[in-house]
Amino acid sequence: MPPIIDPNVLTATSSRDDAAVYRIAPDRALVATVDFFTPIVDDPSDYGAIAAANAVSDVYAVGARPLFALGITAFPREKLSTGLLEKIVAGGAKKMAEAGIAVVGGHSVDDPEPKFGYAVIGEVHPDRIVAHAGARAGDVLFLTKPLGSGLVATAIKRGLCPPALQREAVEVMSMLNRRASEAMLEAGATAATDVTGYGLIGHLSNLTGGADIEMRAVPFLDGVRDLAQRNLFPAGSRRNHDAFRNQVDWGGLPELDQLMLCDAQTSGGILAAIPPENAAAFEGALASSPYPAVRIGTINGHGSIRIRA
The missing domain is CATH 3.90.650.10 (PurM-like C-terminal domain)
Structure with missing residues (x-):
């Protein structure tokens, strides 16, 4: 990665912190993170919920408040009729609702191996980053x-x-x-x-x-x-x-x-x-x-x- 010289970048890959933090005002900074993975449990709803909790966790780890999320989905096109993807997405959306945030959009691709997760945006005071x-x-x-x-x-x-x-x-x-x-x-x-x-x-x-x-x-x-x-x-x-x-x-x-x-x-x-x-x-x-x-x-x-x- 090229060196970052923007003074408003408060945390990034070089510090190995859990989420990127970017200052947008003296008392406000945006927090951004992304995480997705292949299924680790059998139940599709549980898989979606775990993926959601995992993605939003990086926002919590830096002491921030999550604002909204974007879904990331890879799923085989020929399996869409099984209803599995709907259960994965619903499980994730329910967990995000528990966190008090909306899934406002996302992106999906055709992939023989399912993958699911989120990009999550949050907010924190620049002086209160953990x-x-x-x-x-x-x-x-x-x-x-x-x-x-x-x-x-x-x-x-x-x-x-x-x-x-x-x-x-x-x-x-x-x-x-x-x-x-x-x-x-x-x-x-x-x-x-x-x-x-x-x-x-x-x-x-x-x-x-x-x-x-x-x-x-x-x-x-x-x-x-x-x-x-x-x-x-x-x-x-x-x-x-x-x-x-x-x-x-x-x-x-x-x-x-x-x-x-x-x-x-x-x-x-x-x-x-x-x-x-x-x-x-x-x-x-x-x-x-x-x-x-x-x-x-x-x-x-x-x-x-x-x-x-």
């Missing part, structure tokens, strides 16, 4: 959804996922990060990201400052360890591990647990750095959530990631 940089030593790291959706998606594709675990994973992936975003803003979050394709370790590496993580505190979906023991990691999780394994002090953690921390997620939770004096308030704000915020570690200020077994 970026990857800004965390301070001692800040408490919270995760607002359990991990394991990559393992579940692979198990579903192979017909090996227990039905109860599949239902739970769908609930996790389709839950909006809106409430977590509002809570982190109220608690004065110093940095944040959402945990998606790079796994917890990959997204943690994007936050400046380094971190000490307690493995025993990290939340996982009930039953995903069994999937991990059956070697149902998707290829993306293994690529994540290959990319970051030599950059992390694993503290003697077994490779299975390392891979679980690198599991590629879809529509994961918010990973937020919260000042210690506000940590209890952040926990309290999400205490009644289906997936309360979990303390998983602290920013160490050394720039390295260290895992304590």
Whole structure:
């Protein structure tokens, strides 16, 4: 990518933040993001809802308010009569309505492999952007959804996922990060990201400052360890591990647990750095959530990631 010299570009690819932010006035900035993927669950309505929650999550991750969305669809023309596409689109539109925004248009192409997602536009005050940089030593790291959706998606594709675990994973992936975003803003979050394709370790590496993580505190979906023991990691999780394994002090953690921390997620939770004096308030704000915020570690200020077994 060529260097960006426009001073109104506040975040872009070079900073690896979750969404692009462009200032349009001293007190207003537009937020833009795009995300789409192939089906990861069997039910078309669930697929649409997960795609919507995943796309809008990047807006929430930078502390912004979503305004509207544009749909992105790839679908085989000869399968239009099946009604599957209508269910995918309806599931996505319903989730966007839950987020309080309209799908105002979009684009579709004929493609033998279905793909679905959205471009989402939001708004944020330029001084209230929650970026990857800004965390301070001692800040408490919270995760607002359990991990394991990559393992579940692979198990579903192979017909090996227990039905109860599949239902739970769908609930996790389709839950909006809106409430977590509002809570982190109220608690004065110093940095944040959402945990998606790079796994917890990959997204943690994007936050400046380094971190000490307690493995025993990290939340996982009930039953995903069994999937991990059956070697149902998707290829993306293994690529994540290959990319970051030599950059992390694993503290003697077994490779299975390392891979679980690198599991590629879809529509994961918010990973937020919260000042210690506000940590209890952040926990309290999400205490009644289906997936309360979990303390998983602290920013160490050394720039390295260290895992304590």
